[in-house]
Amino acid sequence: MRIALIALIFMAPLSLGALPASAQETSPGGQLAQACTSCHGLQGRSLGAVPSLAGRPAADLVALLKTFRDAPNEATIMNRITRGYTDDEIAALAAYFSAMSPTP
Amino acid sequence: MIKLSRRDFVAAAAAGLAAPLLMSGPARAATAAKVVVIGGGFGGASIARYLRRNSPDLSVTLVERDKQFTTCPFSNGVIGGLWSIADVTFTYDGIAAAGVTVVHDTATTIDADKKTVALAGGTVLDYDYLVVSPGIQFVWDSIEGYSAEAAEIMPHAWQAGPQTTLLRNQLEAMDDGGLVVIGVPAVPFRCPPGPYERATLIANYLTQSKPKSKIMILDANESFAKQPLFEEAWKNLYPGMVEWIPGSQSGIVMSVDTSTMTVSTSFDDYQPAVANIIPAQRAGQIAIDAGLDAGQGFCAINPATFESTVHKGIYVLGDATIAGAMPKSGFSANNQAKACGAAILADIAGTEFTPAKLINVCYSFAKADYAFEVVDVFEVAGDTINLVFDDNRFTPEGASDEVHQSEAKYAHSWYENITAEMFG
Numbered sequence: 001m002r003i004a005l006i007a008l009i010f011m012a013p014l015s016l017g018a019l020p021a022s023a024q025e026t027s028p029g030g031q032l033a034q035a036c037t038s039c040h041g042l043q044g045r046s047l048g049a050v051p052s053l054a055g056r057p058a059a060d061l062v063a064l065l066k067t068f069r070d071a072p073n074e075a076t077i078m079n080r081i082t083r084g085y086t087d088d089e090i091a092a093l094a095a096y097f098s099a100m101s102p103t104p
Numbered sequence: 105m106i107k108l109s110r111r112d113f114v115a116a117a118a119a120g121l122a123a124p125l126l127m128s129g130p131a132r133a134a135t136a137a138k139v140v141v142i143g144g145g146f147g148g149a150s151i152a153r154y155l156r157r158n159s160p161d162l163s164v165t166l167v168e169r170d171k172q173f174t175t176c177p178f179s180n181g182v183i184g185g186l187w188s189i190a191d192v193t194f195t196y197d198g199i200a201a202a203g204v205t206v207v208h209d210t211a212t213t214i215d216a217d218k219k220t221v222a223l224a225g226g227t228v229l230d231y232d233y234l235v236v237s238p239g240i241q242f243v244w245d246s247i248e249g250y251s252a253e254a255a256e257i258m259p260h261a262w263q264a265g266p267q268t269t270l271l272r273n274q275l276e277a278m279d280d281g282g283l284v285v286i287g288v289p290a291v292p293f294r295c296p297p298g299p300y301e302r303a304t305l306i307a308n309y310l311t312q313s314k315p316k317s318k319i320m321i322l323d324a325n326e327s328f329a330k331q332p333l334f335e336e337a338w339k340n341l342y343p344g345m346v347e348w349i350p351g352s353q354s355g356i357v358m359s360v361d362t363s364t365m366t367v368s369t370s371f372d373d374y375q376p377a378v379a380n381i382i383p384a385q386r387a388g389q390i391a392i393d394a395g396l397d398a399g400q401g402f403c404a405i406n407p408a409t410f411e412s413t414v415h416k417g418i419y420v421l422g423d424a425t426i427a428g429a430m431p432k433s434g435f436s437a438n439n440q441a442k443a444c445g446a447a448i449l450a451d452i453a454g455t456e457f458t459p460a461k462l463i464n465v466c467y468s469f470a471k472a473d474y475a476f477e478v479v480d481v482f483e484v485a486g487d488t489i490n491l492v493f494d495d496n497r498f499t500p501e502g503a504s505d506e507v508h509q510s511e512a513k514y515a516h517s518w519y520e521n522i523t524a525e526m527f528g
Contacts, residue, residue: 024158025154025157025158025442025446026158026446026449026450028458028460031442031443031446031458031459031460032460032461034154034439034442034443034446034460035439035442035460035461035462035463035481036463037521037525038435038438038439038463038465038518038521038522038525039465039514039517039518039521039522040521041521041524041525042521042524042525046517046521047517047520047521047524048513048516048517048518048520048521049510049513049514049516049517050514050517050518050521076510077465077477077479077499077511077514080479080496080497080498081463081465081479081481083481083492083493083496084461084463084481084492084493085461085481089461
């Protein structure tokens with residue numbers, strides 16, 4: 001029991017430690033992303049019609065978010081939301097979600 | 105002195121440098137830190153999961169009175185007959201499986217000096233960090249004649265669960281041609297667009313099943329959330345069925361009499377077939393008893409960390425807070441929980457916490473395949489939380505059926521994702 005407990009204590013942080021710092025929920029990008037995941041699913045893996053973001057190339061996500069913000073061409077919630085974010089914040093969000101695995 | 109953060113410690117452990125006996129100083133404090141969360145709704149469930157996800161060796165205890173949780177979001181769909189109460193009800197099994205100690209009891213006393221929480225069952229929990237997320241309670245005497253007993257005849261259905269089912273059953277039992285009254289209190293109250301979404305989904309049901317019926321909203325306010333979008337839906341989908349009476353036109357519900365089914369405003373008496381009376385609200389009793397509201401009814405917080413401005417080491421989330429521009433919504437509570445969780449983990453690690461922007465998205469349904477939304481992006485500004493932008497936050501008026509259909513699909517997906525984050 002004690003060994004199992006020690007193993008638990010050490011194994012879990014080890015698996016977190018395998019991710020780059022930018023991929024932590026507590027990193028600046030990860031912290032920002034917690035507002036997105038309420039709709040897009042934990043770590044960007046969505047269960048429904050809202051698109052998944054996990055594992056998509058950062059450059060694609062940056063381009064998509066900036067298009068929503070700067071050149072909206074249809075009525076979607078993302079046109080509205082992206083107006084609240086700077087280029088640096090968009091880059092940090094894209095870095096976080098691109099580092100997430102598309103499968104749990 | 106160099107502070108050893110959790111990540112440094114983990115890195116050291118990963119490098120094979122650490123053995124259990126090395127667990128001293130900040131790392132030991134992190135391991136031993138105890139967090140107690142009072143209330144298993146959107147705020148409490150979200151932070152319990154967040155903390156366990158990001159600090160798997162943290163001790164997190166969730167104190168929750170009920171064995172299951174029925175969400176207020178999507179409960180208007182139950183009242184309107186779009187889906188069932190089972191679809192919006194969750195157990196705490198997923199939270200327990202995530203390593204949270206779930207205690208089904210009621211927190212009765214917080215001792216902020218001794219850092220303890222006493223429970224009705226006699227248990228006393230000690231904490232290093234306390235998160236209070238009790239939701240709302242009703243100010244029964246805000247309406248003469250209204251009470252918990254009266255709510256069994258004139259349901260509020262503003263805490264989801266049996267009250268939701270009661271209101272649904274009353275609507276199903278009502279004869280065609282009946283009057284449904286919805287009484288709305290003055291702001292601030294939980295879920296600002298909720299009463300109007302409810303009127304809209306009841307109209308959807310009555311149009312199909314009892315088309316001679318009417319809905320009257322008796323409102324203490326002069327305007328309401330997403331008003332143009334609701335009014336557009338009423339006009340196009342349910343013409344002539346919904347009447348909204350603002351406070352200045354005798355819309356304020358002053359008293360009720362359940363024995364005669366009378367709802368009275370300052371000038372008018374109504375005798376509806378179904379009366380949905382939503383009273384004024386304040387923070388849950390444990391927050392009031394602990395003095396966290398400082399006599400204001402809701403609790404002031406540090407806008408970055410959600411730490412109480414009254415007691416150090418106690419954090420308040422969700423509907424119980426005064427959180428600047430953030431509305432009292434499940435989405436807000438979920439976002440606040442993750443910000444607060446990050447702040448607590450930074451405090452444990454001895455690192456600096458910088459707040460990030462938060463979001464609130466609120467979808468409202470007008471029928472099964474027709475929804476619209478408001479989105480808010482927030483940032484900390486001085487001692488409050490402000491909107492980053494104030495204009496163009498809504499689904500446009502005159503949007504196509506296609507837009508309303510996709511908003512309905514996104515609303516379902518939001519619900520599935522946020523409830524999976526908490527209860528999955």
